[in-house]
Amino acid sequence: MTEKEELITRWIDGELNTEQELEFSKLKESDPDLCASLKATAENVREVLRSEFNSDAEVPYGDFFNSQIEKRIRQSHAKESEVRGVLNAGLIWIKSPFTWASASAFCLLLFLSNGNVNSTVVSTYSPDPSVRIVSAEFNEEAGATVIKLEGLERIPDDTDFSVNHIVSYDRQGPPGFVHFYNKQDEVVYIMETDEYGLPNVF
């Protein structure tokens, strides 16, 4: 595209700046017929195009069009949340301090027992002096270590444990902080990772 063609194109479309207008006026003076003829033809094309092509049209079944979009968006959200839910559950499990504490305890037991997992627990400690540990033994039938405690307050039957069930989390706030939320979108706990990458729970 030559400079002359560019000037004429800009003039036809009303896109000349002040400097280009001066240049164009010289061009127009030197060849007024050419400019007039090009503009007239361009206007013909414009008129024909505008009469044959619409810039706006009525969408067939407009309401259905909108409702289908909403339906597809909702379906896509549902799929995404399903995948996110599985990933979140995995992440929560991995990031949970309890998971790491259990894993560490298991490794310690394995080390102390020299590979014999079925041995009794070596030592127990209760941070609350009013709670006494009656026994802590591995139960083969249950396949788990059973700890019997005395002195705990009675837990009412109507206690709703589901409030502590984590359904989502986000990383808002200072770097390194993760907020965990229950179904009611209330913060259940906040986890911070210290400089050694170890979790602290609030």
Place this chain on the structure above:
Amino acid sequence: MNFSLSDSSNEEEQIYRNEGSVEIENSNKERDAQLIERCQSGDYTAFDELITAYRGKIYAMIFNMVRNDADAWDLSQDVFIKVWKALSKFEGRSAFYTWLYRIAHNVTYDWLRKKKIRGAGEFNDEMLNEAEPGALTAPKTFDTPDQNVQRAELRDKITIAINSLSEDHREVILLKEVEGLSYQEIAESIGSSIGTVMSRLYYARKKLQETLKDNNYD
């Protein structure tokens, strides 16, 4: 066929019309900004309003490129679904409709590209077909039988000429002449420079002018 060139009274009318359209444009911008803010806070009813406001334009724009009602309908839906997903990232640095056209451009070009691959060379023949009978964006009808015949003839020539343009040239000339976008807006919509826009416009016009000239419409 003769076309009248604008006289002074037409120019005055044009200026008046332009002032009116600027006012409408500003009020649309304000409306869009409010709706977008509501959408970004998760209000779907606001998005439904945005769809209703722009579905006709997007549908027509896509129809002009794909020339098929059903495909234009489906592709327009894809555009709005992409818009909803991307709306949280929209920062308002460009006008909403320019951003929307950009998404429509990408969706349409992806589809045309895939269709071209599937069609393995048959694409151009298919694109030369006229609009479907009864299509809502089909050419308009005129009052007298003579005019109808002339218009029909012209419509056929224009359709062939437009369809013989490359997708890039066709899109730019339609955005300029039918949608009335500025160079800057076209450049933003298709992700090109203003120089590219001007060059495509120039060659598209040249080709259309040649077609009209060959058929004594000049």
